[in-house]
Amino acid sequence: GENVEQHPSTLSVQEGDSAVIKCTYSDSASNYFPWYKQELGKRPQLIIDIRSNVGEKKDQRIAVTLNKTAKHFSLHITETQPEDSAVYFCAASEASGGYNKLIFGAGTRLAVHP
Amino acid sequence: NAGVTQTPKFQVLKTGQSMTLQCAQDMNHNSMYWYRQDPGMGLRLIYYSASEGTTDKGEVPNGYNVSRLNKREFSLRLESAAPSQTSVYFCASRNLGQANQPQHFGDGTRLSIL
Numbered sequence: 001g002e003n004v005e006q007h008p009s010t011l012s013v014q015e016g017d018s019a020v021i022k023c024t025y026s027d028s029a030s031n032y033f034p035w036y037k038q039e040l041g042k043r044p045q046l047i048i049d050i051r052s053n054v055g056e057k058k059d060q061r062i063a064v065t066l067n068k069t070a071k072h073f074s075l076h077i078t079e080t081q082p083e084d085s086a087v088y089f090c091a092a093s094e095a096s097g098g099y100n101k102l103i104f105g106a107g108t109r110l111a112v113h114p
Numbered sequence: 115n116a117g118v119t120q121t122p123k124f125q126v127l128k129t130g131q132s133m134t135l136q137c138a139q140d141m142n143h144n145s146m147y148w149y150r151q152d153p154g155m156g157l158r159l160i161y162y163s164a165s166e167g168t169t170d171k172g173e174v175p176n177g178y179n180v181s182r183l184n185k186r187e188f189s190l191r192l193e194s195a196a197p198s199q200t201s202v203y204f205c206a207s208r209n210l211g212q213a214n215q216p217q218h219f220g221d222g223t224r225l226s227i228l
Contacts, residue, residue, distance in 0.1 A: 006156075032214035043204065043219040044157070051214050089156060093214065100145060100164045100210065101172070102217055106156040 002027040002094040006105025013080050014113055021088055021108045024072040029095035033073045034102070035064060036089045044089060048075070080112045116140055118220035120205050126226045127195045135190040135223050137205030145208045146188035147172075147217065148180060150201040157204065163188055164210065195227045 003026040013019050025033075034049035050057045050064045050073065057064050061080075066073040077084055087109050091102040121136045139146065147162040159172030163182040177199060179191045188207075192199060202224050206217040 034216045043221050045219070046216045049214075049216055100170075101147075101159060101162060102208075103159075104157040 001096060002030055002092055002101075002103040004090060004092050004103050004105040006090050006108055008108060009106065010109045010111070012111045012113065015080060015082060017080055019077045019080050019084070019110055019112075021075045021090070021110070022072060023074070023090035023092075023105050024070075025092040025103075026071065027092070027095055028068070028071060030092040031095070032093040032102075033064070033066060034091050035075050036091070036104075038087045038089065038107075040086075047088075077110075080110075082112050082114055085110055085112045118205055118207055118218055120203075120220035120223050122223060123221065124224045126228065127192075128228055129195060129197060131195050132191070132193050133195065134192075135203055135205075135225075136187070137189065137220060138187045139205075139207040139218070140186065141207060141209070141218065142185070143207035143209045143218075144185065145210045146182065147206040147208070148178075148188070148190045149204045149206065150174065150199075151204060151222075152201050160190065160203075197227045199225065200227045201225060 006023045031052035036044035037047045038044040061078045063076040087107045090105040094101045118139045144165045148160040149157040161180040163169045166185045181189045202222045204222045205220045208217045209215050
């Protein structure tokens with residue numbers, strides 16, 4: 001089955017700096033890679049996703065890149081703000097069984113300091 | 115449009131007690147999922163239902179049972195609660211009619227087993 005590893009587990013940046021979170025996956029047949037943001041005590045919420053036929057996707061200050069050959073994808077947040085502080089999870093669709101399941105990374109706790 | 119609704123939001127049980135966590139979605143999604151979230155462990159899949167009438171084990175199914183009551187509702191049952199089942203439980207739904215769609219999460223149930 002699919003395995004997703006996420007790094008770093010914690011990340012601390014100054015307001016205005018950029019933050020990068022990286023994930024690797026094991027199943028080359030995986031074709032969908034969403035990113036979720038979870039604020040303290042809240043539900044995970046989708047912030048951006050990318051499909052395997054695309055190498056990069058941007059949405060304002062957030063971007064995701066995908067390298068299918070190396071089997072890794074990254075979340076880039078530019079001009080970070082205190083409200084970006086949260087736990088971020090990457091995920092990959094598991095190809096076996098018809099892509100029914102998303103396999104999640106362990107999460108990255110991002111702290112943005114004013 | 116409520117999305118994914120979980121009840122209860124909080125529950126305290128004694129070891130050995132049983133209870134059912136309820137989940138309902140109003141987005142006409144065909145797939146539903148139950149996760150548990152423990153500190154530093156990310157989201158671990160307990161059970162999922164790819165479509166009405168089917169259920170499958172996830173990563174950590176032991177000690178749990180599920181029922182896909184209809185297309186809207188997917189319940190999770192703890193038959194004999196154990197302290198190791200203290201966790202936050204999230205229900206999610208997803209539409210697999212179109213490939214590669216994100217999961218939508220409920221607000222979670224915080225369960226403590228004494």
